Amino acid sequence: MKNFNINKIIRPHLLSLKTYDAVNPPDLLSKKSGIPENDLIKLNGNENPYGASPKAIAALKNLPMHLYPDPDQIKIRNAISKYTGLPIDNIVAGAGADEIIDLIFRIFISPGDSILDCSPTFGMYSFCAKIAGADVKFAERDSKYDLDINEIEKNINKKTKLIFITSPNNPTGNLVSYEHIKYLLKKEILVVVDEAYFEFSKSSVQNLVLDHPNLIVLRTMSKWAGLAGLRIGYGLMHSSATKYLMEIKPPYNINVAAEAALLASFEDVSLLQKNVDMIIENRDWMNIELNKINNLTAYPSFGNYILCEFTKNYSKTVYGELEENGIFVRKFNTERLKNSFRISIGTEVQNKKVLQIIQKAMNHE
Ligand SMILES: Cc1ncc(COP(=O)(O)O)c(C=O)c1O
Structure with a gap:
């Protein structure tokens, strides 16, 4: 037509x-x-x-490009498990942390739901929220760009499903305190802690995922491992959330080149x-x-x-x-x-x- x-x-x-x-x-x-x-x-x-690591670059030769990659991401999740110390049931890999953010919206957010963005922060959260038809509430950070808990409290309502906490925050560079994250985890909302820059800060709340079903920690290979162009990141979460992310993600979301480069990078830490x-x-x-x-x-x-x-x-x-x-x-x-x-x-x-x-x-x- x-x-x-x-x-x-x-x-x-x-x-x-x-x-x-x-x-x-x-x-x-x-x-x-x-x-x-x-x-x-x-x-x-x-x-x-x-x-990238020379080992990752070398690993890109002779890849089985004619075959689909492993939908269960077993080698990838095992390597991340060894690196993080968390069981593979708590790990899902994505085409960048961006894909995990997108999956979180696809799985948890319906039109009309509300999400909290601690601005100024990474733009992907509000972008995905708008695509999902969600309402974005902005809990503006204080004058030093630290979280303002009062602002957050003010913006939480019955429709609030999740909050994004970026630590270190992009673009301001500061960390969010462990206490603030523990405080937010007591609320009945999903708390997504974006640790894309973890290797530079060495500060993490990953140890909380095992007993906090409302926590998802995001990581990426783009920054510390220099693999931004290959698109690979991952989420650490309670096994009850892993189940949904693994079921709903595109089956072959991590391509063979990204898989090979990730495995080789973990051999070159x-x-x-x-x-x-x-x-x-x-x-x-x-x-x-x-x-x-x-x-x-x-x-x-x-x-x-x-x-x-x-x-x-x-x-x-x-x-x-x-x-x-x-x-x-x-x-x-x-x-x-x-x-x-x-x-x-x-x-x-x-x-x-x-x-x-x-x-x-x-x-x-
Ligand atoms: C805070 C934060 N989260 C996530 C991402 C996206 O990472 P990836 O390249 O793994 O999609 C970035 C990239 O700049 C970022 O700054």
Whole structure:
């Protein structure tokens, strides 16, 4: 039918949905900026500047691409079990932590349900909520970007099904206290603790999943293991939740390349941990140096990134200066973060270049 109008059959609330503000790939950044791809410094996606483990790269040869991967993810879940110390009944792998977030919505959230977002935070939760037709309540964080329990309490109602707690929080970098999470777990709602940056913070509530059926902990191989392009993450949860996620996920959600790279990465943890340690060292150095610059606050971070907040309009000038030099950082379009941007930690050389450009731009102001 030539005149078929697709807009007539789409779920009506999706007609006006604003898409997720994803980061552009290097070739597009290069095209937009006119700077050759090899000269770009991409610090807008919290990716790992040291890349994947050589063992993971080698594991991508001679894969059985003609066969479907294991729907039960047995090897993957066994490897994650060895790494986390949790039984495989408490583990589900996804095509990135993003897929686990999407599954949580598909399984638990009906149109009209309410979810709590502790803003400013990772944009995927509210994006998925809107697709699900859920109502998103924003419990704004306090002036230091810590959780505001009063705000959370105020926004919980009979329709609230779940709350997302990101620790360390993206983009602000701070941790959520164990006590706050234990407090929230007493409520009759699902608590999703997103620990995408766990390896940089070393702080986790994973030990609570065995006796808290209302807790799901999210992790990813994208950041510490440098596998963002292969899309693999996982959730740790009570076995009663594992059952539903395993039943409802797309059967072959983890492709053979992601599986092979994950298994090889877990064979190379000490090398990957060294890279993480370098990132942590560089992050802490950057934080000190950035805070020496007037009109700039660099927030303490437990992730592989730093939130920089500028007074007046400096953020726009500095962002522009970085972009002109082929350096891409993450800016935000919300009122609260309009004078801030987030810098992912790069290699030592990259960080020094970023710092130099920011110092120069701020001195010229
Ligand atoms: C807090 C947080 N959760 C989840 C993700 C998504 O991770 P993945 O690449 O595994 O989908 C990100 C990615 O930036 C993140 O910052």
